[in-house]
Amino acid sequence: MGAWMLLALLTLVGDWCGRCYGCLEEEGIGLLEIKALIDPNSIYMGDQSYDLPIKHLHWVEYSSNCCEWSGIECDNTTGRVIRLSLQHARDQRLGDWVLNASLFLPFKELQSLDLGYNGLVGCSENEGRFNASVLLSCFDVSLPGFEVLPSKLEVLDLSENRFNDDKGILSCFNGFSSLKSLDLSYNEVTGSASVRLFPSNMLNFEKHHAGLKVLSSRLNNLENLYLIGNQCNDSIFSSITGFSSLKSLDLSYNEVTRSGLKVLSSRLKKLENLDLSSNQCNDSIFSSLTGFSSLKSLDLSDNQLTGSGLKVLSSRLKKLENLYLRDNQFNDSIFSSLTGFSSLKSLDLSDNQLTGSSTGINSKLHSLKKIEDFIST
Known part of the structure; x- marks a missing residue:
């Protein structure tokens, strides 16, 4: 009996130590898959002629434990990845990136994801080149976008990418109840989408119900929204009235004056921090x-x-x-x-x-x- 108890104890300790001192295998494999997508041709391995975050490319060489890799933080108890920063981790020479959000499915405890400055223009269910069918999938709520990310995700940084309303990139969100902080700074978000790229028989939505307006109805628990340095004018205010849980809103470095702001103030009753610096x-x-x-x-x-x-x-x-x-x-x-x-x-x-x-x-x-x-x- 004593031997069996000792064996069981050693098994538990071994499992605990494995989780503390090494990431889970499925997450390590998932990270390497993302790495392969970010740099599929290894074109900037050892290339010092561009200001690129080479550190992301040497994960395995640095350590076999992905919890020790740059931009990654794991939970001390479970060993699962809880924070993943891939900011400026993709070679901009690859052009536009249509994200296959299912790549992040292995990370079931992920709480914070930074995809800033990677040339993102949209999301799709499957990998592939950016084309009309992929673009339309961003509007089809039956196909998953960022909502396939872990239910515990609270912080998402999509700043310094190429999102704009014309491509309806924000419609890739379809129900994302856990998200509390979203950064869309330094993109091309204006607040009201244009459908000039699409005939009316292709898309079943109206101009003034796209983009941020749709997003505000889906991110019901969002508390922090950053829209710094976009092309926002006063039309932005009517587009974000649905973010009823907002506590912080940053619209600095845009082109707003004030028209429509009074309506916004009647809707965002929980707002505690407002930044309108560097506007008009x-x-x-x-x-x-x-x-x-x-x-x-x-x-x-x-x-x-x-x-x-x-x-x-x-x-x-x-x-x-x-x-x-x-x-x-x-x-x-x-x-x-x-x-x-x-x-x-x-x-x-x-x-x-x-x-x-x-x-x-x-x-x-x-x-x-x-x-x-x-x-x-």
Whole structure:
């Protein structure tokens, strides 16, 4: 009896150690399959003439344990891959990449996936060259896209790729309830799709119900959305009203002004962080922001603001803790408009037209801690 118990214990310990000190075989094989797809011809093995992440190509040479490979993090208990970063891991000379999302099926515990800067334009069920049939599969909700990824996936980074609304790339998502953070920064997303590439008898959707609008109805638990540096104008606001669970929205470095923002504020009641820096906003934006009653952080840096109307905003955003107004056209009269921000802790007014005469602003905003660090003339 004692011998059998000892054998059973050794078996359990061996299995536990194997999971702790080495990734699962199916996941290791899966990673190598992805590696083969990223560089099918080994064209940049040892090629130093391009700024490419060579480290991804030497996984096996580095270690036989895939948990030790670059860009991979495994759970300490199960040994399963929980984070996979393939950012800039594909040779851009290969052209557009239509992703076969089923490649990630082995990674059943995956929580975070970074596919940034890889030339992605869409997804399909099967591997193959980018053609009309593959493109149409992105619109057909009966075919799997990114939704075949593990049910525990919470973070997906698709930034710096070639997604745009014309190809309906966002329609590759069909039900993805676990996702909490999505980064589509530096693509070609505008917010409203165009169907000029397709005759009306080919696709059964309307122009204003494609792209982000469809996506917002499918990612019901999304909390963080990053759309930095796209081509978004004010039409983006009506396209994202369905993201009712959003807590953070970053639309910096776009072309928005404010039209439609008031409607958005009435829908995104949980929004805590809003970044509209480096856009084309003027003072009319202040009245459009009053409905964001849960905001804790607001960035309006690098716009065309002078301060008119800011006092009304300060009386409505009672929870605001961080306000960034850098690189606008404010003068010292701005200080009297700030006193209503009763919860403000951090204020950035650098690169404006200030003399530094805050006339007791610190005494009126008792929670403010950092204004001295940010004022510049």
